[in-house]
Amino acid sequence: MKTSVIGYPRIGGLRELKFASEKYFRSEISADELEKTAKQIRLYNIDLQRINNIDFIPSNDFSFYDGVLDTAFLLGAVAQRYTQLGLSKLDTYFAAARGYQGEKGDVKALAMKKWYNTNYHYMVPEIDDSTKIELVGSKPLELYKEAAEAGVKTKPVVIGAYTFLKLARYTGSKNAQDFAQDTAKAYSKLLEKLSELGAEWVQIDEPSLVKDMTAQDIELFTGLYKNILADRHGVKVLLQTYFGDVRDCYDRICSLGFDGIGLDFTEGKKTLELVKANGFPKGKLLFAGVVNGKNIWRNDYSKTVGIISELAKYTNDIVIGTSCSLLHVPCTLENETKLADEVRRHFAYAQEKLGELGELKKILASGDAQAQPEFIANKALHEEQRSGFNAAVREKVAKLTEKDFVRLPEFSEREKIQKAEFKLPLFPTTTIGSFPQTADVKAARSSFRKGELSQEDYESFIEKKIAECVALQEEIGLDVLVHGEFERNDMVEYFGECLDGYIFTEKAWVQSYGTRCVKPPVVWGDISRAKPMTVRWSKYAQSLTDKNMKGMLTGPVTILNWSFPREDISLRESAFQIALAIREEVLDLEANGIRIIQVDEAALREKLPLRKSDWREDYLDWAIPAFRFVHSGVKPQTQIHTHMCYSEFADIIKDIDDMDADVITFEASRSDLTILDVLKANNFRTEAGPGVYDIHSPRIPSKDEIKAAINKMIGRIPVQKLWVNPDCGLKTRGVEETVPSLKNLVAAAREARDENS
Numbered sequence: 001m002k003t004s005v006i007g008y009p010r011i012g013g014l015r016e017l018k019f020a021s022e023k024y025f026r027s028e029i030s031a032d033e034l035e036k037t038a039k040q041i042r043l044y045n046i047d048l049q050r051i052n053n054i055d056f057i058p059s060n061d062f063s064f065y066d067g068v069l070d071t072a073f074l075l076g077a078v079a080q081r082y083t084q085l086g087l088s089k090l091d092t093y094f095a096a097a098r099g100y101q102g103e104k105g106d107v108k109a110l111a112m113k114k115w116y117n118t119n120y121h122y123m124v125p126e127i128d129d130s131t132k133i134e135l136v137g138s139k140p141l142e143l144y145k146e147a148a149e150a151g152v153k154t155k156p157v158v159i160g161a162y163t164f165l166k167l168a169r170y171t172g173s174k175n176a177q178d179f180a181q182d183t184a185k186a187y188s189k190l191l192e193k194l195s196e197l198g199a200e201w202v203q204i205d206e207p208s209l210v211k212d213m214t215a216q217d218i219e220l221f222t223g224l225y226k227n228i229l230a231d232r233h234g235v236k237v238l239l240q241t242y243f244g245d246v247r248d249c250y251d252r253i254c255s256l257g258f259d260g261i262g263l264d265f266t267e268g269k270k271t272l273e274l275v276k277a278n279g280f281p282k283g284k285l286l287f288a289g290v291v292n293g294k295n296i297w298r299n300d301y302s303k304t305v306g307i308i309s310e311l312a313k314y315t316n317d318i319v320i321g322t323s324c325s326l327l328h329v330p331c332t333l334e335n336e337t338k339l340a341d342e343v344r345r346h347f348a349y350a351q352e353k354l355g356e357l358g359e360l361k362k363i364l365a366s367g368d369a370q371a372q373p374e375f376i377a378n379k380a381l382h383e384e385q386r387s388g389f390n391a392a393v394r395e396k397v398a399k400l401t402e403k404d405f406v407r408l409p410e411f412s413e414r415e416k417i418q419k420a421e422f423k424l425p426l427f428p429t430t431t432i433g434s435f436p437q438t439a440d441v442k443a444a445r446s447s448f449r450k451g452e453l454s455q456e457d458y459e460s461f462i463e464k465k466i467a468e469c470v471a472l473q474e475e476i477g478l479d480v481l482v483h484g485e486f487e488r489n490d491m492v493e494y495f496g497e498c499l500d501g502y503i504f505t506e507k508a509w510v511q512s513y514g515t516r517c518v519k520p521p522v523v524w525g526d527i528s529r530a531k532p533m534t535v536r537w538s539k540y541a542q543s544l545t546d547k548n549m550k551g552m553l554t555g556p557v558t559i560l561n562w563s564f565p566r567e568d569i570s571l572r573e574s575a576f577q578i579a580l581a582i583r584e585e586v587l588d589l590e591a592n593g594i595r596i597i598q599v600d601e602a603a604l605r606e607k608l609p610l611r612k613s614d615w616r617e618d619y620l621d622w623a624i625p626a627f628r629f630v631h632s633g634v635k636p637q638t639q640i641h642t643h644m645c646y647s648e649f650a651d652i653i654k655d656i657d658d659m660d661a662d663v664i665t666f667e668a669s670r671s672d673l674t675i676l677d678v679l680k681a682n683n684f685r686t687e688a689g690p691g692v693y694d695i696h697s698p699r700i701p702s703k704d705e706i707k708a709a710i711n712k713m714i715g716r717i718p719v720q721k722l723w724v725n726p727d728c729g730l731k732t733r734g735v736e737e738t739v740p741s742l743k744n745l746v747a748a749a750r751e752a753r754d755e756n757s
């Protein structure tokens, strides 16, 4: 029994790569110094895996920004606007990743997208008709050599040809198929060069195979690999899949000439079934992904041993490994100094997962798994009664019935009642919630956390900020106001800290994109609302104005999606527990005189399963009801808003309407308002505020520009249903651009109002 790791986190245990890169961006260190940090991290990671007896250690899993971008550079698929700048190799790469503005030119970055169903983002390669795909880079070769020089024979890793061509954006008239031959040739050349260096195995990652595949996709995949594998130049090729099962192409994969096949037994619901139904080809190695690369819990050895013994009926050539790259979990528990031991022993970050692979290897090789001390200890751990059980919450969730998810009276009735109640003008203006988190806000929070600022002083500081924010909005002339969210560091962490059942880590950073890392909180036990979370701030803000103050909450699906979820109860159960807590807050706000309440579901779209056939059963069937439950108890006069960050929800538009909010605001400006046609075609019922300008850039939109956006919306959304707002919260913006932007927004809305009434 051997062990394999698909990829290892590259940010460094204390985010060394992030800090070095940011220094480099600010010209505080040289490229050589940045490279030195990078090399240290790479060699440290490889050594750690060697010490843990990992048999297949990856190289080239390192990246300065993103692995897909690396692949684009490897294959020469880089838009000319970057290569023409005349920058160094490294700076050209960063220009594509982050954009470039300087003496050599002004170019925007490549688009960024979510990496399958993770919170990691990749850079979308652009391919135009003149792109010539060929092997021009050498990073996999250099990193293989670097590891070899350090005495470790690694398994170089590259993103596969099929996945690369599927993820790329084609800006001309050619498509993936048109580039297939050249791409296959480039990969074949890469195999040849790696073979010359002495590599024995190469891992080719093809996560796109776990998505729904058309017949054409299967042909593309088959064609590519017939070519690539025609001459392997003596290296063995591992086809690595992850994030699901390969039900559409399992037989193809088996019949092609791969030497190893990597399958995901953690997230792939049908993986075991596929092997049982079709067998596994003789003479190939099965790389079984059994240690979860996406979550921080210890592996359940008895479950893993069960899977492996099932598999052993079909093949003897099994390698155990991680279910995907460990990029999606934090580096090491060693830097967590504050976790109680009772909690800590249930956690395994990347480094600890290496230890688990070692233990599993020993257990599985022993012939009598159950008798091994590591197995017995692990079993006891999983049978342990964990703290955080809340019988009352469990019972409430168990008792939910259909009517708990239904708000009455129905939408059209409520809409009438609310029109009469609020008497808002046509095209009411509002913002998404947060106002600029200026340096004074961050400084006050940090002094408060360090104990330098008393609770009383901190709270009066927040009140002062709220009062300024309310006055500012009145001056600008917005219709529905917000308190500004100055008390919040983050829209999930803030609520997590107010909820029982959550645990916070100190150093559990995970790369989100480039140098940006997130530290998701952990759902440890049953969730309940320990205390009112936002009431005092909203109530205070409302007391300062005659206009309506929107209460501001994060929804249950988003809270869950941006946390490490439990594995001992279902996501559905956790979502309902969180929904129960948020519902209590909604009712509390209502009881305290807040008449408009926004429940953000920024991340609703994010965890939609990769396969359409799994959407309902595995996700929407509980996610939408969880949201509905949050607001089904309010009075008809209370207006419920929701907000979503991306408008990539054309395919679930009915479900969004079915959340039954009264108003939804979302991003639309960056996607050229294309979503509006979808709203129209589907007779979208919920009132809507498609963002009229992009808050992700410091640019100030002119009144006319905003007016043009509003005009585009009129006609697609009935005027009585149209709201005017920016496309997301303003917390990352400066005051300098926020104030004039909002003034222009109000002026544009007023103009539109005059013209349409």
Ligand code: GLN
Pocket: 432, 433, 434, 485, 491, 552, 600, 602, 643, 644, 645, 728, 729, 730, 731
């Ligand atoms: N209410 C939040 C804010 O304005 C929403 C943030 C988000 O959608 N990411 O900051």
Ligand code: ZN
Pocket: 432, 602, 643, 644, 645, 646, 727, 728, 729
């Ligand atoms: Zn948003």
